[in-house]
Amino acid sequence: MISHFSTIDEVQKAMKENYAGCHEGVADFAEELTTDTIEIPESLAFYIDYEKMGRDMELGGV
Structure with a gap:
């Protein structure tokens, strides 16, 4: 969420460092x-159940 950042530079840096790609859902990401x-x-x-892995990632944070 953008409100977590103080400046636009912080937002841009976070986007560059943390972008994990575009996925249809958490299972695809997992x-x-x-x-x-x-x-x-x-x-x-x-x-391997990627649906369950994705759910766990959402709940526990990865």
């Missing part, structure tokens, strides 16, 4: 973050 940071064996990929 999947991209996970697959970009770790290698998931094919035998386990089916068991």
